[in-house]
Amino acid sequence: MVLHIALLAGLVLFSALAILARDLIKSAISLAVSSLLLGIIFFRMGAPYAGVFEISVVAGLITVLFILTIALTKTEGDVRESKLARIVFPLAFVVFALVDALVMKGLLARIPMLQSAAPPGTFSDVLWKERTLDLVGQIAVILAGVFAVLALFRKRDHHD
Amino acid sequence: MTDAWIVSIAFAAVLVVAGLACLLLMRNLIKLFIGIEVVAKGVSLILLSSGWARDNVLVAQSLVVTFIVVEVCLVATALALIINITRKTKSLDVRKLARLKG
Numbered sequence: 001m002v003l004h005i006a007l008l009a010g011l012v013l014f015s016a017l018a019i020l021a022r023d024l025i026k027s028a029i030s031l032a033v034s035s036l037l038l039g040i041i042f043f044r045m046g047a048p049y050a051g052v053f054e055i056s057v058v059a060g061l062i063t064v065l066f067i068l069t070i071a072l073t074k075t076e077g078d079v080r081e082s083k084l085a086r087i088v089f090p091l092a093f094v095v096f097a098l099v100d101a102l103v104m105k106g107l108l109a110r111i112p113m114l115q116s117a118a119p120p121g122t123f124s125d126v127l128w129k130e131r132t133l134d135l136v137g138q139i140a141v142i143l144a145g146v147f148a149v150l151a152l153f154r155k156r157d158h159h160d
Numbered sequence: 161m162t163d164a165w166i167v168s169i170a171f172a173a174v175l176v177v178a179g180l181a182c183l184l185l186m187r188n189l190i191k192l193f194i195g196i197e198v199v200a201k202g203v204s205l206i207l208l209s210s211g212w213a214r215d216n217v218l219v220a221q222s223l224v225v226t227f228i229v230v231e232v233c234l235v236a237t238a239l240a241l242i243i244n245i246t247r248k249t250k251s252l253d254v255r256k257l258a259r260l261k262g
Binding site: 001004005008009011012015016018019024027028031034035038041042045046047049050053054057058061062065066068069070072073079080081082084085088089092093096097100101103104107108111121122123126127130131134135137138141142144145148149152153 | 163164166167168169170171173174175177178179181182185186187188190191193194195197198201204205208209211212217218219220221222223224225226228229230231232233234235236237239240241242243244246251252253
């Protein structure tokens with residue numbers, strides 16, 4: 001339980017760091033570290049496939065994409081964030097964390113134990129037999145993403 | 161067990177609110193997108209801990225895997241859009257978008 005809370009606190013801390021850091025590369029790397037911690041939490045919850053996807057895809061691929069984008073747009077100069085954001089964000093973050101902790105502490109004793117459902121088989125059974133429609137939708141989304149990126153980077157026609 | 165999933169959901173709520181606050185307050189396009197990523201992390205944590213609460217992680221896990229793949233498509237498209245916008249407005253500032261001419 002202590003380890004679980006420590007991992008969750010690290011996740012929230014690195015995500016806040018990713019939002020607050022001035023340097024974009026630093027915030028991309030903090031985001032990768034928080035994905036790594038989230039992957040470890042998934043492993044500890046007994047979801048190894050989700051953990052592997054989180055670590056390899058989100059911590060790996062998305063970080064590479066972020067750093068590539070930062071490198072490609074670096075010449076355009078720095079954007080000045082408003083001073084209000086620097087003050088309001090940490091304040092709102094701490095206030096909400098406190099309210100959230102108090103509410104959840106109040107709820108802790110009142111929520112009855114949920115009935116546990118019988119495990120329906122293995123992960124591949126659930127993924128391929130129960131969620132077949134999701135997979136079709138997923139393929140459609142991947143194709144849509146590919147076409148969108150192709151359309152965004154196509155060369156202009158000569159008469160354009 | 162009962163305590164652990166409530167604690168997870170409490171932390172996930174903090175993540176979602178932090179991401180939304182980032183979306184409201186920041187001006188840099190890449191920072192805004194990092195805010196969306198933080199919200200996505202919170203949502204996947206909520207999905208999995210709700211499955212964990214009922215000792216039935218398998219369905220939640222397959223949903224999280226689907227969600228992560230969709231998230232990658234979203235990231236690729238949005239970063240391509242950000243690069244194109246930056247080429248056009250010569251800045252990463254989101255306020256410059258309001259002054260775009262056709």
